[in-house]
Amino acid sequence: MKALTLKIKGVGKRFRPTVEVDGKVVGLKKNQFGNFEARVNVDKDKFDIRISRFLEINSRLWFLKAIFYFLISIFGIFDSRKEKSSVALDCHFSIDMSSRDGGMVELKLNSLRTQGRACEITSDCAVIENKNEYFVDLRTKKRIKLLRWVKFLIFVGSMVGLAFIFKNVVIG
Amino acid sequence: MSDLQQNEERKGEEIVSQPLQEEVKQETLKEEAKQVTLQENIFERQTLVVTQEVKSTSSGHIDISFPTGEIGKIFSSHLGEILSNLSILSLIVGICLFFSFFIPVLYFCLLVFLTLGTLGSVFALIPNFGEWWALLPKLSSTIGSTIPISLWVLGATSLLSLVSLILMAVDKNGRSRGRMIVTVIVAVLSVLACFIVYSNLGGMGL
Numbered sequence: 389m390k391a392l393t394l395k396i397k398g399v400g401k402r403f404r405p406t407v408e409v410d411g412k413v414v415g416l417k418k419n420q421f422g423n424f425e426a427r428v429n430v431d432k433d434k435f436d437i438r439i440s441r442f443l444e445i446n447s448r449l450w451f452l453k454a455i456f457y458f459l460i461s462i463f464g465i466f467d468s469r470k471e472k473s474s475v476a477l478d479c480h481f482s483i484d485m486s487s488r489d490g491g492m493v494e495l496k497l498n499s500l501r502t503q504g505r506a507c508e509i510t511s512d513c514a515v516i517e518n519k520n521e522y523f524v525d526l527r528t529k530k531r532i533k534l535l536r537w538v539k540f541l542i543f544v545g546s547m548v549g550l551a552f553i554f555k556n557v558v559i560g
Numbered sequence: 561m562s563d564l565q566q567n568e569e570r571k572g573e574e575i576v577s578q579p580l581q582e583e584v585k586q587e588t589l590k591e592e593a594k595q596v597t598l599q600e601n602i603f604e605r606q607t608l609v610v611t612q613e614v615k616s617t618s619s620g621h622i623d624i625s626f627p628t629g630e631i632g633k634i635f636s637s638h639l640g641e642i643l644s645n646l647s648i649l650s651l652i653v654g655i656c657l658f659f660s661f662f663i664p665v666l667y668f669c670l671l672v673f674l675t676l677g678t679l680g681s682v683f684a685l686i687p688n689f690g691e692w693w694a695l696l697p698k699l700s701s702t703i704g705s706t707i708p709i710s711l712w713v714l715g716a717t718s719l720l721s722l723v724s725l726i727l728m729a730v731d732k733n734g735r736s737r738g739r740m741i742v743t744v745i746v747a748v749l750s751v752l753a754c755f756i757v758y759s760n761l762g763g764m765g766l
């Protein structure tokens with residue numbers, strides 16, 4: 389068993405990184421400085437690390453959740469976590485820890501943008517950078533657009549409904 | 561062959577093999593250098609592939625596996641934040657409702673100011689100014705009925721803020737310390753306001 393310490397720095401307030409080591413999701417903990425940390429025990433000398441961004445809009449029951457948030461926050465007025473950015477990141481590194489008992493990998497994320505390098509990596513192990521990019525997630529973009537229309541329709545529909553109720557019940 | 565002759569031949573072989581060994585060493589060093597340059601080239605190729613992949617995936621989508629528990633925590637913290645915002649709003653509404661008993665007083669002060677300020681000529685300038693005075697008892701009775709509502713609103717505020725605190729505390733990675741402090745302050749204020757309103761209502765016999 390070899391212990392790997394993984395640190396992710398420069399994570400924004402609304403940024404939820406996910407880390408997979410050889411396809412298995414690793415639990416991350418936030419430290420006192422607002423950076424994410426994980427300690428992973430690995431059997432192999434060489435393994436892959438994949439870091440990506442989790443967006444709530446890509447999770448299961450996303451539509452129902454979004455509508456629920458919209459309604460409970462009074463047409464989104466009191467919702468502080470509106471999803472506006474469809475930028476995702478895909479970082480894929482191969483790490484070689486042969487002839488070592490443990491190691492440390494530190495990732496410093498660059499600011500969110502539609503394309504370009506996602507992070508800078510520093511490590512005391514041998515690292516091969518397979519993928520390191522920011523990109524626009526088309527599915528997320530489509531969903532954000534769809535939600536915008538649905539929310540608009542709900543807002544207009546409820547305003548018309550309220551006006552109808554006001555006219556017939558309160559005045560009439 | 562005698563032993564001496566054999567030894568001499570060996571020495572001769574060693575003398576011949578030393579430059580050969582050096583050549584071999586140099587060759588191996590050259591080979592290693594070649595391998596390093598090759599590896600560098602491979603790395604360059606890899607980076608080239610990465611840039612090509614960036615272009616190809618720049619409009620794609622990647623399926624991310626995320627623990628279900630974590631998704632639940634994110635959901636609860638998101639809901640907690642919305643409830644926290646609503647609790648701030650309801651605290652403001654509750655306090656405004658409670659202090660609405662000032663409205664008839666303010667209205668009365670305005671009428672007195674207008675009457676004294678214009679030395680009574682306001683009655684001549686505004687023909688129905690007397691009706692303005694007649695509105696005062698109506699306003700007082702209407703406003704008086706809103707004060708018990710403020711108790712319910714403030715109660716709801718304390719409940720909302722407590723629920724939002726619990727929901728936000730679930731998600732250790734996503735919670736905001738500043739927001740939690742604000743929610744605690746809202747909860748404390750709403751409970752205090754509840755006591756004040758309740759004691760006032762008792763005093764008014766409502």
